[in-house]
Amino acid sequence: MIDFEPTPEQKEAIKAAHQLAEELFRPISHYYDEHEHESPQEVIDKVWEKRQEGSLFLGLDTIAALRVEEACWGDAGLYLCLPTPGLGGAAIFATGTQEQLQRFLGNYNEGEPKWGAMAMTEAACGSDTSAISATAVRDGDEWVLNGEKIFVTAGKRAMENPDGVVVVWATVDKSAGRAGMKSFVVQAGTPGANVEKMEKKLGIRASDTITIVFDNCRIPYENILGSPEVRKIDKTKTAGFKKAMATFDATRPIVAAQALGVGRASLDFVKEVLEKEGIEIRYGLPRYKLSALERDVIDMEANYKAAKLLTLRAFWLMDQSLPNSLEASMAKAKAGLAVTKITQKAVEIMGPLGYSRKYLLEKWLRDAKINDIFEGTGQINMLVVARRILDYSREQLK
């Protein structure tokens, strides 16, 4: 039976994440939104200290969904700056061997590695991940990487700090199409991996988003994720591609949880203001007896809760080592859409309070949209869901 009730220890971890969000993130949320590219050092130091004490749990258990939500309730941009293995860690977790898990992630909760990022997107390759043009060529005991990756979240920190790792997607044989696609771990400080540009963004502005250029970047042969058996590529099979895509089974639920945090922050804000104004939401009344405002708030809550249940289910399956591709995409598609709807409605309901930079609501509206873009857009995740439910292949439903 699925049981989402946290244990007493998990409750403590959720409480700690909320406390961090409330006491550390919220007071500086505006500042780092307005000072894009300035490093939130106080956050990084504090969280690093907690990781080393072992008082911050980072694993990908079911309740990770709730810890991520709490952190993003505080600030989604600052959450993405935390010294954690991030999406790179999730990729290694999803597709690495036991040896690689140990070598690159060590003990998650004892401070290794400090930062992680994942570099898949290229100028001519976004939703269609099979269009990757970055190459990995074997040369003796090494791989030589060449190509340019754009929009890499937390890439600068992962590239420039000791113990940082970036998981890079590249093809080992372009003529093999999807079968040639693999993912590789590049460790911080590797010559030939250069940070070229920092993006200026609409939302999650505290988070660094960069371009990395790989110019004859040499990494050990063993840094290919999963089995290194690539000498003979069977062009009729796409096992390598499927393996790399399994990364999304771990990362999509995390993004869904991030969306929940931003959505709940906005909902809480609206409900607090309504309460102060003495406006009560009359739950349980037939819909035709409710005011337009009540209907809006109830719809927002229903969207949030539906997204939350899907997210918890995707995490739970992952925690049980059960297949979760369908559920991961369902959670991501629903949560990305829910948070954009919730924040937009919240700004609409609050009027000037929603639009003014005095409050954080306008920022949450800007922070929301990315959840419907990265780790597969809403449309792409809905395509994945449709294919899986209808049992259509990629070629049958594009």
Ligand SMILES: Cc1cc2nc3c(=O)[nH]c(=O)nc-3n(C[C@H](O)[C@H](O)[C@H](O)COP(=O)(O)OP(=O)(O)OC[C@H]3O[C@@H](n4cnc5c(N)ncnc54)[C@H](O)[C@@H]3O)c2cc1C
């Ligand atoms: C702030 C930020 C951070 C990011 N971080 C990372 C990161 O850490 N690592 C990384 O690798 N990438 C990252 N990305 C890139 C992100 O994953 C891509 O932007 C995303 O996958 C979409 O790709 P694209 O922008 O090329 O859009 P396109 O693929 O060109 O799509 C454009 C539009 O067309 C739609 N579309 C495309 N194909 C279909 C289809 N078959 N059916 C229906 N609709 C379709 C899409 O949904 C979208 O609305 C980041 C992006 C941003 C903005």
